[in-house]
Amino acid sequence: MRVAFASEPAYPDRPNEDFIGATADAVVLLDGASIPPGITSACSHSVRWYSHTLGSTLLAEMTQSAGPLPELLAQGIKHVTSLHDFTCDLTHGGSPSATVIMLRQTADHLDWLVLGDSTLILDTRTPNPMVICDDRLEQVAAPHRTRLDSLPGGTPEHAEARRQYVETLGQYRNRDGGFWVASTDPLAADQAFTGTIPTDGICAAALLTDGAADAVNRYRLTTWRRLLGTLAQDGPAELIRQVREAERSDPRGERWPRSKPHDDATAAYCCPSEGVLGDPVEALASGFRDEFERA
Structure with missing residues (x-):
C-alpha cells in the first residue's frame, strides 16, 4: 500500500496532538482531543x-496480528491505560x-475501523465515494453550541464559553446516549464503526482528522470527490494549505463559527498495492466526469 500524508499543528509553537503512522499494509490515524485552559485533569500525561x-501501539499490533480491528483497539487502549x-x-x-481510524489491507480485502469524528473516505469507483464518520459527537454537541457560536473568537467570553462547552x-x-472515543476504557472499542470491503472494489482511500475534513464539512471549499482529486494530484499538504487559507480569512469565526481559529490537521492518501486494485487516477477522472455530467 502506497501512503502519502501530511500533518500540521494548529500553531507552530504548540505540539501536534494528531498521530499518523503507516506500514506496507496498515495505516493508523488518531486525533487527540485538546483540553482548553481552565479544565484540570488528574492525569499528568499530555494529549x-x-x-x-x-497510535504507535495500534500500528505495531496491526503488523503482528490479523485479529479483528476492534479487538486490537481494545488491547491497545488497555495497554496504554x-x-x-x-x-x-x-x-x-x-x-x-x-x-x-484503522485501515488494514490483506490480499483480497480492506478492513477498516472508525471511532470518533475523524473521516475515512473509500473511493469505490462510483460517482460518490463512501464517506465514513462517527457523528455521535456532533449529535450530542449541537444543542450546546449556541452561545459559543454566537461569540467572536479571540475574546475572553469566547474562551470561557469554550471551556464550559x-x-x-x-x-x-x-x-x-453520548459519544465514544479511545481513552481509558477498552470497551469503547466495541462502539467503533467497522467494515470490510473487497480490494477490487477500491482504488484509493483517505484518512482525515476533523481539522482536514473541515475543507468539506465546515468551509465547503470542495466536495469529497474533488478532495480525493486534490490528494491524488497535489498531495495532502495542499489540502491542509487550503484549509489554513480559509481559516486565516476568518480569524474570529464570524463566517464559520468554531471553537478555535485553527485545529491540528492531518490527511493521508492511500493507494492499495498495484496489481490488486485498478488505476486510481483513471477512477478519479471517471468520478470527475460523472460529477460534471450531473452538474
Whole structure:
C-alpha cells in the first residue's frame, strides 16, 4: 500500500496532538482531543503523549496480528491505560482521549475501523465515494453550541464559553446516549464503526482528522470527490494549505463559527498495492466526469 500524508499543528509553537503512522499494509490515524485552559485533569500525561503512544501501539499490533480491528483497539487502549493507571487518577473524566481510524489491507480485502469524528473516505469507483464518520459527537454537541457560536473568537467570553462547552461534553463521553472515543476504557472499542470491503472494489482511500475534513464539512471549499482529486494530484499538504487559507480569512469565526481559529490537521492518501486494485487516477477522472455530467 502506497501512503502519502501530511500533518500540521494548529500553531507552530504548540505540539501536534494528531498521530499518523503507516506500514506496507496498515495505516493508523488518531486525533487527540485538546483540553482548553481552565479544565484540570488528574492525569499528568499530555494529549500528545496519549495519541502518539496509542497510535504507535495500534500500528505495531496491526503488523503482528490479523485479529479483528476492534479487538486490537481494545488491547491497545488497555495497554496504554496500564502505562499510567498507577500514577494517574484515570477515573477522572479529563483523562486524555482521541479519535481513531484503522485501515488494514490483506490480499483480497480492506478492513477498516472508525471511532470518533475523524473521516475515512473509500473511493469505490462510483460517482460518490463512501464517506465514513462517527457523528455521535456532533449529535450530542449541537444543542450546546449556541452561545459559543454566537461569540467572536479571540475574546475572553469566547474562551470561557469554550471551556464550559468542553466540560459539558465530558458528561457525554464514553457512555450510552453520548459519544465514544479511545481513552481509558477498552470497551469503547466495541462502539467503533467497522467494515470490510473487497480490494477490487477500491482504488484509493483517505484518512482525515476533523481539522482536514473541515475543507468539506465546515468551509465547503470542495466536495469529497474533488478532495480525493486534490490528494491524488497535489498531495495532502495542499489540502491542509487550503484549509489554513480559509481559516486565516476568518480569524474570529464570524463566517464559520468554531471553537478555535485553527485545529491540528492531518490527511493521508492511500493507494492499495498495484496489481490488486485498478488505476486510481483513471477512477478519479471517471468520478470527475460523472460529477460534471450531473452538474
